[in-house]
Amino acid sequence: MAIVNGNVIGNLRGRLGNLTARTVEGKTILAARPSSFNVNYDPALVAIRQRFAVTASFAKAILSLDTLSSIWKTVKESGITVFNTIFKYNFNYSDTDKPSENNIITPGGFGLPVTAAAVAADNITASFDALNTTAVISADEVGLSANALVCFSNPNNPEDKPYQVIALSKEVANFDFTQAYDLQIDFDVSQKLIAGKYANSTLYLGVASKTAESKIVQYSSTYSKAV
Numbered sequence: 001m002a003i004v005n006g007n008v009i010g011n012l013r014g015r016l017g018n019l020t021a022r023t024v025e026g027k028t029i030l031a032a033r034p035s036s037f038n039v040n041y042d043p044a045l046v047a048i049r050q051r052f053a054v055t056a057s058f059a060k061a062i063l064s065l066d067t068l069s070s071i072w073k074t075v076k077e078s079g080i081t082v083f084n085t086i087f088k089y090n091f092n093y094s095d096t097d098k099p100s101e102n103n104i105i106t107p108g109g110f111g112l113p114v115t116a117a118a119v120a121a122d123n124i125t126a127s128f129d130a131l132n133t134t135a136v137i138s139a140d141e142v143g144l145s146a147n148a149l150v151c152f153s154n155p156n157n158p159e160d161k162p163y164q165v166i167a168l169s170k171e172v173a174n175f176d177f178t179q180a181y182d183l184q185i186d187f188d189v190s191q192k193l194i195a196g197k198y199a200n201s202t203l204y205l206g207v208a209s210k211t212a213e214s215k216i217v218q219y220s221s222t223y224s225k226a227v
Helices: 043-063 066-073 082-093 189-195
Strands: 002-004 014-016 019-024 027-032 114-119 123-128 143-155 163-172 181-186 198-210 216-219 223-226
Touching: 043 066, 043 082, 043 143, 043 163, 066 082, 066 143, 066 198, 066 216, 114 198, 114 223, 123 143, 123 198, 143 181, 143 189, 163 181, 163 189, 163 198, 189 198
Parallel strands: none
Antiparallel strands: 002 027, 014 019, 019 027, 114 123, 123 181, 143 163, 143 198, 198 216, 198 223
8 A cells, every 4th residue: 555645646546557646634645456355145244334335425425415524524533534534434334235223323422312103205394402401502503404314214115125225404594502493404305215215215414503603613413213
């Protein structure tokens, strides 16, 4: 393996002949690819590969939401990507066929006091008590960012994918942290089509408080519910 600092050859990613290249924090890392590779079908190793695929899909969905991506950047270690940080936190929670109810979209945080939550054919809804009952809210915290993933599973048609994950977000300006709140985020057309293909779903929800300049101040732990 070789590491190239700076931008002598630019930021590379992918295959270069018998080498693979990736860029982490401005460093291009080159590694030799094996000359041959035999797939091991041992059941334990197959299960690990399946969990890898599930966790990678879940991590990509998290990264598609700007607020969640920014939150995970605050806990990543030097030399590791945000994607790999999310993967590391989630791998042990993933099942072989889909994310489990234990997967997380935020790395800790204050408790989210959800009193009810549901996934419908065209939206998600959640009700929670005043956030100042579980977090100390400063005067700078004036906005709320609500972020969610929904994992749809158990397809009505067995030829469809075993699961699909959609990502949702909503920004609420001038949020009142002293009052209970009813959240609703509607699906777009493509998300409605996905929802209609599956019998079961799992909701993952997290919120973050923001300043007037949209800077994240603090965030909640993940609330999850299989429905």
